[in-house]
Amino acid sequence: MRWDDVNTQVCSMARTLAIVGDRWTFLIIRDITLGNRRFTSMHKALGITKHRLTDRLTRLIEHGVVYKQCYDEARQRFEYRLTEKGLDLYPVLTTIVQFGDKWEADEDGVPLEHVHKACGAVTQPYLACSECHEPIHAREVRAQLGPGIRRKLERGETFGIQGRYYPASLEKVKAR
């Protein structure tokens, strides 16, 4: 399957990755988050080529994740900023950074620390259950069919790859 078709899957991960799932996009968004919002500045800081950067920013704008804001009318200079949708990627950024902090840091320690302004502490955010508010770990969660797939099945629609709906293991998920 061509990568361009990946977002046709009935899968929230595939659809999200169709927007941000390439080499550079997360780094671009991270830089914008940290205040590095201008074209040339990102180009230099990230080591991404201008070509690629133009391309990725355009795509992010198309998907409503980033918008362009003019900061110099005369010269038509722009800053790239995150939309509300873009800010919603923050949990993804944070969890990626935390994984790196835990498993890939060198002996000097973590590159950056994150201060929670509300309480003033250096924080290492964790995932909590929306219902019981306890921390959540991989093995404590079970997936089940949601309406997005259930309704399509009820209508007798075929979807997914070669008529098998997706993710592949849903037969098992259903059976459990």
Add this chain to the structure above:
Amino acid sequence: MRWDDVNTQVCSMARTLAIVGDRWTFLIIRDITLGNRRFTSMHKALGITKHRLTDRLTRLIEHGVVYKQCYDEARQRFEYRLTEKGLDLYPVLTTIVQFGDKWEADEDGVPLEHVHKACGAVTQPYLACSECHEPIHAREVRAQLGPGIRRKLERGETFGIQGRYYPASLEKVKAR
């Protein structure tokens, strides 16, 4: 910069993305998480070519995220499973899925639901502060230099892209 050099950055995100930051890897890990652990099965379900799948699994094994477990000695058949390190990617997977559920679901609703076994409820995990346990949002967090960068600066080391340490906007971060 060549992508292969991205993990030389002093940046937890760059280092993590050097492992999982390509088109297919997250989908592979998601499938393994959902119980789809065999080569041919993943190949068919994901629509990834065998070639690419071999390549990605090999890389994940090299990085200690996945291991191969024999389930049929005679025929030398294997299952791919997540290591402890691999399980630590779960928060990343979850937050990616949540973004997709919120912004990219169609009118039928979310494809999958996630049940927190401990409390039995369908959960939509959120990020909480490790110190005050309140929910954390993008605008409530401020980055500051951590030991991994501070110590290198104190020793007078140059690092990052062209001697500028990374992320680019750390000058600003420092100044704040």
Add this chain to the structure above:
DNA sequence: CTCTTGGGTTTCATTTTGGAACCTTTAATC
């Protein structure tokens, strides 16, 4: 009036992907 800066576009070589065919070993079937 020339130089620099920001923000790009164009061109072209190199890498990475995708698709398909092929290989090998063990089991299952006729």
Add this chain to the structure above:
DNA sequence: GATTAAAGGTTCCAAAATGAAACCCAAGAG
């Protein structure tokens, strides 16, 4: 006993994505 069918790859080639470098253009600065 020969034939066929998985499972799990590998090989080969064409197509697409990427990276490096050069070029462009407008507005200010000197």
